Amino acid sequence: MTEEAFSGLRILDWTQGVAGPYCTKLFADFGAEVIKVEKPGAGDAARRMGPFSKDNPHPEKSGTFFYLNTNKKSITLNLENETGVKILKELASQVDVLTEDLMPGRMSELSLSDDILRKVNPRLIVTHISYFGQSGPYRDYKATNLTAYGLGGAMYTQRPSNKPTGRPVVEGGLQAEYATGVLSFIATIAALINQNGGHGGTCIDISAMECVASTLAVHMGEYSYMGLSRRTNPWAIHGYPIGYSCPSRDGWVSLTPGIGGATNIASLIGRPELKNDALFTKPGARMAESEKFDALILPWLKERGKWEITKEAQKHRLGFTPVLSPGELLKDEQLDAREFFSEIDHPAMGKVTYPGAPVRLSETPWRVGRAPLLGEHNEEVYGRLGYANEDLVKLREQGVV
């Protein structure tokens, strides 16, 4: 007797790219009806972002768009147009949540301010997602994942190859965007829980710069409590040879002694007599003479495969783990046993395999589903609003849908 967590919940999603769509994807995958509003013709910007199926750039073949928009419905609507704005209000009156990520201020210019929307639907939750928020000196600045990541402080802590004064490097992929997506989801759902509690709707202002900054609790604390501005990860200070990738025979392994303690490394590499050597017992000694430590362990690693090393080390209670490529995940025994990846047919892309649920809930299943074609649900959604097919033809002629 299982039911989706969000069944019956309706979201009008006027976001594009990564952050907003990741937020609403979580709603859609757990059962909400997410109606995605796209610009006629062009659609979501992610439709033009690679990777494309078979490297064929086509708006219905973007892997990025597919992944971020599973289980959603797509309608096209031109908001440059007064009729478009009127229709958006009609839609807003019938949903629980509206998410948007236009440049701050744009909603008011379109006569869709919070006040107007709340008049249309007093229970509505409006989630405004932007790079810098709806107020403040940087409000109108332009940004991307890269620039938001730097302004959020995270980039300063990322130095290549343990060279603390080297050129900072951004985290792989689009992490400023995803972090914003998750926090937008959390903020929205917290507001929904409250709405159910009878407090009505609320408007949420969430920004990527602050989302990135909120992930930095440790580094921030080091400044406000002791004046330290750290350029690296915080582990180095405690002397663990932690996290740095070391070469093995077939790729990289990261060495993390963890609770097993570094003394167990001595027995792992067949040198139990060194167990009491300062190199293994004192983090400081390891830091001071890292070459000596490397000379002991690197040759041992080089002769072995990353999984062999990992499994042997784990028996010694050491948290060593392999560094895996995205492709290696598709043949990973743990992910396989947990049936992590999903597969579904798509009209333009054929069979598509994609990452599954980020969390497993025992009573409320996660849905497998594909991303919508551009405007695929126009008839269904506009029909529900009372627009007949002939009305749609007229709206199409006027460039509204």
Place this chain on the structure above:
Amino acid sequence: MGYTLLEGIRVLDLTMFFAGPISSRILSDLGAEVIKIESGSHFEVFTRTNVYPENKPGEEPWNRGCLFHSLNAGKRGISLNLGSEKGKQIFKRLVEISDVVIENFRPRVMDSLDLGYEELRKVKPDIIMVSMSGLGHYGPLRDFYMYVPGLEGMSGLSYNTGNPDEPPLLSGYAYGDWVLGATGAAALLIALYHRRRTGRGQYVDIAGREAVICHIGEMIMDFTLNGRERMRVGNYHSSAAPHGCYRCKGDDSWVNIAVESDEQWRRFCQAIGNPPWTKEERFSDSLSRWRNQEELDRLVEEWTRQYGHYEAMEILQKVGVPAGAVLNMKEMHVDPHLIDRGFFDVVDHGRGIGKRPIPRHMPAKFSNVETFVPKRAPCFGQDNEYVLCGLLRIPKDDLRRLEEENVVGGTPNFPRGRPTPTDLIEKQAAGWFDSDYINELRKRYVEGIGENHDITSCLIETSDT
């Protein structure tokens, strides 16, 4: 007005270290009552006993560690020994009056304590239980010892972080733990939403590695759609250029610039004064710039080196080109935008620590919702009386007896407080120290920062509820 979003939600928090406490910190920022449970044998050893105010361990160093303060602000704290029969009974009574139990022990631990989900739902049928782990609660590798390098390394993220000719790079700030923590909070709220609607609780299994994989979806898609293995690309973009981090005037000062279109390129050139090289054929369109970006980066950096990072950002933002200073931790605390937005809360820690700005873990602003400043992170066992006598109505005499029996209270054998080895950090250039930080913060926030003044924070009222 006058309510918080998760008002009335009580969370029993058995988590330790980073990921779990991040989860419950987010809930606490949303107004939930989080009761953090430690014990004499199981306590926050790492975060409580590292990085001290003014680098002085002081008295009771375990109540001074700043990592603990950042991650646990706003929570209540009790000490309860779950290894004892009486401790288990008390825990179950707490479950009866709570909404959620959240834990990040290694798989099996809760079951071996006889406090698994099946046991807990016997005492509270609609309880929500969230288990956070590295690889999940079932599957052949579930018992792996997993830390943040495992979360990032085994998800494909490390493999794609860093420069192409260098080893995979671990995030600087335990990002994998944050992803696990935030995803944990998200899952917990999904379950809570469902319970509000249906009255039914459930069990949630979160594998941190899987949560991180979900944050590199597009890279996975390149493999499944095209068989292409994505690799580290440093700061490069897949098609736009210039796109990178450029050195500015001053020490260790950098600005990110991301030119996404030919129109932005035209404006970028104009902003930097249209030097002759910008007219060269090899930079004339996106593809050419992308192909010649090493040379392009060198030329762009010749320009950025003449300006401070904020200055370069402002020049480019004026013409609508995405540019952003790379802010260090001092700059974050004094940044005009973050101060204007009220990103930091000034939390009062009482004697010996005083007030400090700390960032919210839920940075969104909500209309019609009460904003509040969280209380300082709990001293060890601080709320025993409030929770056990106040909430559970255990008579105070009985509490004394429980203390004598080591079921509650006591002070664990915390390691001796060690100052941070500042000389080593400086020698390795792993960071730098601002000797005037207290004054810098006082100027921007309030006078009381860092002052040795008394509050009664460790003895919060035990009354009501």
